[in-house]
Amino acid sequence: MFRTAERRLENAARRAACLALRGKTGEKMCTRGKVLTVANMNPFVKTMEYAVRGPIVIRAGEIEQELAKGVKKSFTDVIRANIGDCHAVGQRPLTFIRQVSALCTYPELLNDPKMPSDAKDRASRILKACGGESIGAYSDSAGVRVIREDVAKYIAARDGHPCSPDDIFLSTGASDGIKNVMKLTMTGETGNKRAGVMIPIPQYPLYTATIAEYNAHPIGYFLDEDNGWALSIDELKRSISEARTQCQPRAIVIINPGNPTGQVLTRKNIEDIIKFAKEENLLLMADEVYQHNVYAAESEFHSFKKVLMEMGSPYSDMEMASFMSTSKGYMGECGFRGGYSEVINFDPEVKAMLVKSISAKLCSSVSGQAVMDVVVNPPQPGEPSYELFNKEKTEVLSQLAEKAKMVTETFNSMEGIRCNKVQGAMYAFPRITLPQKAIEAAKAKGQAPDAFYCFSLLEDTGICVVPGSGFGQLPGTFHFRTTILPPVAKLGEMMERFRQFHNNFLSKYS
Ligand SMILES: Cc1ncc(COP(=O)(O)O)c(C=O)c1O
Structure with missing residues (x-):
């Protein structure tokens, strides 16, 4: 009662204040509602788009609510194949990763005889390097020193070339590292003096979103779908020369293995890209x-650093940053937000600026750093946890390989769908040929044709995938991205639901 009366008084006072603020013309000037409005907020944030969590995913959430309330549909669950979030669709965490993480978080467990000695050793070493021996303390801006040393050892062993811990920056997921480094390339100018960043099309939307946020210019180079999504050097040249009038090209992003395209670059392709980047500075x-995440027998992961070093001078002197994460691979530990960047051949003064800029954020999550440590310093032969770790890791990776094959083959068996082999990563990006009538129906609804297809798929089957338009695609072509992450049986069921939907869609609109 009292609160209602109080609120009424408040409202009356507010109305009076509004009336007092009316201008001479009688025009309403009361704008006390919000300091920030969509009209006056940062325009670059408004331009950002992130399809992987876009409107289709919001609708998927609504459908889940409807199902929970008992609304009858022709399916009983939503299959979220829109995001590369392994644990969210049922992947179990690896025991050793969680043991080390638990020990770091709750050191009392160091006295627990059930915890293996190698997990205890890893955790004790990390804790000793933390302020007050607690992961609850801030770390150095670039991360806990011993973890950076372990990352450097991992990279040196992977590539056969030295790596310095001083070149390693632990980050809040790879996303944070990517944004930190990209920020350095900005020119601080506007118009055609803005920085241009070359990105693949299709691309992982973090890149277009960050470029928009930084008010830079995206220089999209189209991946060659007819050539297994390879990078064509002619296309790189075309895109950079067309962009020169609009920006100052500063960096080239390469995603390998590819998201959303699932290709693994050949060594020759990497060498050509490096030569191109050298030529274009x-x-x-x-x-x-x-x-x-490499599944195809004919494919192999070559790190850019290794290739660059093996090409020798002048390429081995080029500036390069590479990014890694705890979110992918066999770990799928997205929620820990662990990641690192390695920056090589940077001007020491620029590196000092990078340190300064990340210092303003203090440091990345130390529990994420600890998980990164396990990834780069896993149990070794002879250690108590080696066998279990390897068993769990192999199980995840071999299931992903099986699912990559299943998805590629099933899509290619459907009329009007063509899918390049999923050689690596966690996604397929099939191309769909849509009937003219479907394109018109999409237009009538004000939707991109592939968005129309994906929304229909969601409404009819509960399968949530992301339209190709969210990643970019050659004009006139239509795609969608699906993850290969649901468990094998669920993925099999998903592909069956998909086939039925696709056939019905074709008959409806043909
Ligand atoms: C190509 C690529 N880069 C970066 C990221 C971001 O990963 P993180 O979770 O480490 O920020 C993702 C996530 O899906 C990705 O696919």
């Missing part, structure tokens, strides 16, 4: 978060 940004 670009910073190389190698997104290698899927370096453990």
Whole structure:
């Protein structure tokens, strides 16, 4: 009662204040509602788009609510194949990763005889390097020193070339590292003096979103779908020369293995890209978060650093940053937000600026750093946890390989769908040929044709995938991205639901 009366008084006072604020013309000037409105907020944030969590995913959430309330549909669950979030669709965490993480979080467990000695050793070493021996303390801006040393050892062993812990920056997922490095390439100018960043099309939307946020210019180079999504050097040349009038090209991003396209670049392709970047004086940004996710027998992961070093001078002197994450691979530990960047051949003064800029955020999550440590310093032969760790890791990766094959083959068996082999990463990006009538129906609804297809798929089957338009595609072509992450049986069921939907869709609109 009292509160209602109080609120009425408040409202009356507010109305009076509004009336007092009316101008001479009687025009209403009361704008006390919000300081920030969509009209006056940062325009660059408004331009950002992130399809992987876009409107289709919001609708998927609504459908889940409807199902929970008992609304009858022709399916009983939503299959979220829209995001590369392994644990969210049932992947179990690896025992050793969680043991080390638990020990770091709750050191009392160091006295627990059930915890293996190698997990205890890893955790004790990390804790000793933390302020007050607690992961609850801030770390150095670039991360806990011993973890950076372990990352450097991992990279040196992977590539056969030295790596310095001083070149390693632990980050809040790879996303944070990518944004930190890209920020350095900005020119601080506007118009055609803005920085241009070359990105693959299709691309992982973090890149277009960050470029929009930084008010830079995206220089999209189309991946060659007819050639297994390879990078064509002619296309790189075309895109950079067309962009020169609009920006100052500063960096090239390469995602290998590819998201959303699932290709693994050949060594020759990488060499050609490096030569191109050298010629054009670009910073190389190698997104290698899927370096453990290679399935095709003919494919092999080559790190940009290794290739660059093996090409020798002048290439081995080029500036390059590469990025890695705890979110992908066999770990799928997205929620820990662990990641690292390695920056090589940077001007020491620029590196000091990078340190300064990340210092303003203090440091990345130390529990994420600890998980990164396990990824780069896993149990070794002879250690108590070696066998279980390897068994769990192999199980995840072999199931992913099986699912990559299943998805490629099933899509290619459907009329009007063509899918390049999923050689690596966690996604397929099939091309769909849509009937003219479907294109018209999409237009009538004000939707992109592939968005129309994906929304229909969601409404009819509960399968949530992301339209190709969210990643970019050659004009006139239509695609969608699906993850290959649901468990094998669920993925099999998903492909069956998909086939039925696709056939019905074709008959309806043909
Ligand atoms: C190519 C690529 N880079 C970076 C990221 C971001 O990963 P993180 O979770 O480490 O920020 C992703 C996530 O899906 C990705 O696919």
